[in-house]
Each structure stands twice: as structure tokens, then as C-alpha cells.
Amino acid sequence: MDTIEAGFPIASAGDMESVHNIATAGLTSEVCGLARVLTKDLDACIKADVGMIHTFVSTSDIQRIHTIKKSREEVVEMATNAVQYIKDHGMRCMFSAMDATRTDMDYLVEVYKAVEDAGCDIINVPDTVGVIAPSGMYRLISELDKEINIPIDTHCHNDFGLAVANSLMAIEAGASQAQVTVNGLGERAGNADLAETVMSLCSIYGAKTNINTEYIVETARMVERCTAVTIPPHMPVVGENAFAHESGIHTHGVLENSDTFEPGIMTPEMVGHTRRIVLGKHAGKHAVLRSLQSANIQPSDEQLDAIIDKVKLLADKGKRITDADLYAIAFDILGKPEGMPTIDLKEVSVMTGNVITSTAVVKALVNGTERITSDVGVGPVDAALKAVETLIGKHATNVSIHDFRIEAVTGGADALAEVIIGVQDEKGRIVTARAANVDIVLASVEALVTAINMLLKT
């Protein structure tokens, strides 16, 4: 069954409110609240209007003795009382024996059998500190599956990077569901990642889930923005590099047939990602030529060799080659096209503070004519970027910011900020550009202007 565990209503007023909002939003998924086996926690879930309660108590000796300080018998009684309370309120119930994978097996079976007898609908088997090996998880779930008649769920932590593997093993052994989190977020090293688990199930196991996989990347990026926890570039499925190719051998193969150096059973389209050819020190002729051609730049063979030499020189300095870098190199060798640049930035000023709305004024020559525009935003960077968009008038409707990153290149209060911006036109063409400045706002505007100039001119 598809379930959203929306939060822990007893934890805070905010959690109570968000669980209640999700529970009453009319979603097709079952919405569940988390609760210890305490009446006040269960009542908070009831108040939040969820249809299901996931209640838990520690069963391993280490947690039982050192945290809740209860005997094994007391734990069984608390667990069964909680399950009965939930069922008496007409709700669905999931029960977790917390730290199940470090709990004595006979006692674990006793606890699960007791909650099953009390009317529990589903048991969860948490690997709370992420210590079980995949083969151990397979054995554990197989054993429990023989003893217990209600469905089994798992909750795997990633302390050894095994959360997804353990979830898949649990499912192979008979578990009917697995708990996952977007971007693998969770305590310590996190939990099993939704994207990795779902795509493994879908593409490797051929199993059906109800996840609309084409929204996986969009969802991951939304959670990244809301939590401010950056997705590592090399993260499977959703990372920026998940479908990026750099080495000459790989890019040549991928440009012929993407299955040569991609799984094939999982394409970028399936998860809402895009395939990218990255230019770096391993760049090959095919990749560089393809990138130039996509911008209507047609070098001769000798010019292409000269461009590649310069790309590798820059890459050897540890620089990421943006599209704007590549076009600048190409224009250096081929000569600049007529009429560049479209926007020639002259002045940027911003006003910001805690009691005023951030406002930016930008002055530039746009196709040779001086224009001054101003705009407001949620912060100085936002205001300045909007002012630049206003500056390019009708073109702005065709150009959107696709990617925006600020990185402090050097440490300290006078750190040099490097901004990389990607802009996209209505045909989906993306151009990235970089700028570095001690002033974050100026670096942002310079990178944006460079990217827009390249996009409009190529």
C-alpha cells in the first residue's frame, strides 16, 4: 500500500500542523503519523487526523536497558496496549520493534507475534543503526515471514551505505513494502533513498510501484531547495552527473547509442533527468564538436583541434568548462560573430536590508541602446536577476534560469564568490556560464548576462 509517513505529531506544533494538512489534503496515499507506544503520542496522531499510526518501541537490549529502562515483558505489554488503542480508534496500525536487527531473534518473534495477536495490520523491521548485511537482512525477513502472517515493511538506515541494498533484500525475502526518503535524508547517514530503491525495483527487478518516476528528479530538487541539503553531483539517479559523460571514449559511445555507457534499462527521460556531455580534460573530438554545433558554431578540423587543446588546458587547471567558456574559446579562434554582445553591462546597484524590500537597478547597453531597469526580489541576488530579465524585455519570456549555484572559492569574509548559472531557451537549449567576484550579486549578474548573451547569439 502507498503510504506517506508525514511526521511525528507529538514532536512540535509545526509537525502537528503539517501532518494534519497532509492527512486532510485528499491524497490517494494513506497518510500515517509516527508515535511512541505512549498514549499522548497516539492521541496526537488521532488529533492530526491520520488514517494510520506507526508506533514503535525499542526491543534490543542495548536500547531497552539504556534508554527506556523497561523489562522485556513491560515492552511487550506497552506494544500490545498501543496496538489495541489504535485499533480501538478504528485506525490502521503499523508496529516497529526499534533496533530489530540487534534484537535477540526469539524475543523479536515474540514481540511481533504479540502485536499481531493484538490486531496490528503490518509490522515494520527497522535496521535502526544500519548494521545488518544484505544477506543477513534476507535471512531475517525470511524467518519472520515464516512466523508472522501480516505484511512486513522495512526501514533501513545507511550507516554503511547498505540501506538500499538491504531494502531490496528484504523485498526479495518477502517484505511487501519498504520505507524510503527523498534524497535518502534521515538520521545520521540517512535512510534508503526513494529514487535508488524505486528505480532498482522498476528497472532491475521489473517490479511495479505506483511512483510516477518521471517526477523523481523534480521532487529531489524541490526537497534539496526546501531542506538546503545539497544533492551530491554523483548521487545515483538524481545527481547532476547521473547521466553526464565526459571521457572521449564514453561520449563517443553515448553519442552513437546512449545504451553503450548508460544502464539502458534506466534512461534520463524515465526519471525526468537530462543527458549531458561534460567538457573536461578527457573531452574527445565528438563531444566538443557536438557542443559547438548545437550553438551553430562550425569549426574547421584545425580550428576544432585548437579549441580542444585550449579546453584541455583550462580543464587541467581544475576548472569546470561551462558552455560560455567553450564559446569564448571558439570565438577566440574563429573570431567573434557580428554584433556581440547583446547586453553590455555597465552598472549594477542593489539596496537591501531587514526593513526594506531588496531592490536592484541595472544599467546596460542592449544592442547598443542604453537601458536602465529596476526590480525587486526576495533578496539582492533575486532582485538583480529580475532586473536583468526586465532589461532584455521580450526575450526574457523565452529565457529562464535553469541552474544557479554560488560557491565560495576562497575562505574568509572577503571570499571570492564563483557563480555558475545555466539559462534555458524555449527550445530547451541550456547554456551555462560562470563569473567570479568578491561581490555575490555582481558575480550572479555577470554570469547571467554572459549566459544570456551566449544563448541569444548562438
Ligand SMILES: CC(C)C(=O)C(=O)O
Ligand atoms: C521509528 C523507527 C522505525 C525508526 O525510525 C528507526 O528505527 O530508525
